[in-house]
Amino acid sequence: MNTDDQAVAKASRIDGAAVHLDWPDAAEAAREATFRRLHSLVREKDPMPADVLVSARSSFGMRSIDDEPAALVYDSIIDDDLLSSVRSGGRTVRQLTFEARDLVLEVEVSGAGHLVGQVVPPQATVVELRHRGGTTPVATDELGCFHVPAMPDGPVSFRCRPTRSAAHSVATSWITL
């Protein structure tokens, strides 16, 4: 036993609480004491910033009550396994598909924040990019393709007003890209 080990052994013999911790009740009490200390530490060191609360409250005003929701049905970052991204050369393009009843929206976003998308069925229309700063209209070509050179920070949602078919606009769920 080296000097360090002897010191530790001596400390353990002196520390009666260490021996008692072998009893289930004492172990349980120690755990709950740890949990209580952690609870006060979390309050002190990781409080929720006030602007997080303000931002959550303001979400209410962003509702789009009359829009038909388009659900996120595919996100390569979750749905692709790691092997497939290796096979495709480790590209950093993220692909997402949103689906509504009569409309599909495909988007691809690069690591640099460059986004291309397509509305299916193809049509010349306007896609509204909703974000923290407001709404940015983006026109599609006759094939339904559109392009956003620099995506805004924070969560976004795409809202589409089909010019030919549906009565309602379609809005995708909010997502951080």
Next chain:
Amino acid sequence: MDAVDLGALLRQAAGGDEQAWDVLVGRLAGLVWAVARGHGLSQADAAEISRTTWLRLAESLNLITDPERLGAWLASTARRECLRMLRRQERCISTEDRVDWMCGDCGLELVDDLANRGRDAALWSAFEALEPDCKALLRVMLADPPPSYAELSEVFEMPIGSIGPTRARCLDRLGGRTTLRPLHPQGRRAVASTARGRVS
């Protein structure tokens, strides 16, 4: 959490009552924040997760039929968004200030901390250094107000009966010298010597 109360608030918010929405946010924002921070995201990223999650709820108010599941719905949504963000950050070359629990020397530092630094500082760095699953579970359990075991079961996709034992195992990793388990081989010698000391 009071399910009847939440149900009324949900209905009022779905009907356009912003005050009811604010009460819901006040009750559950801490839970969403705890999920994001528990997954090792930076404050800025946790704020993005929170915003996305609440926007999702705002657009889904009419779709949530069981108010008792609102906390679980929010926490699960936040957790999924965290996993997306972590995946995205894994792909990026420039990593951010998150996941300090990934450092290789954390276990060793933990043992040193217990000897050399204040009790709370040591506990906090041990918490920061916990394995991701433990840290996420404990951080969410420390939300104010805390989620129920039923909610935790849904969010972490584990049986209710496993939550208590998992919590105990995670807390044991923080419990100080007598209950320390080695987090990696370099930390083992000091812990092993403690164990020898106890039986001699």
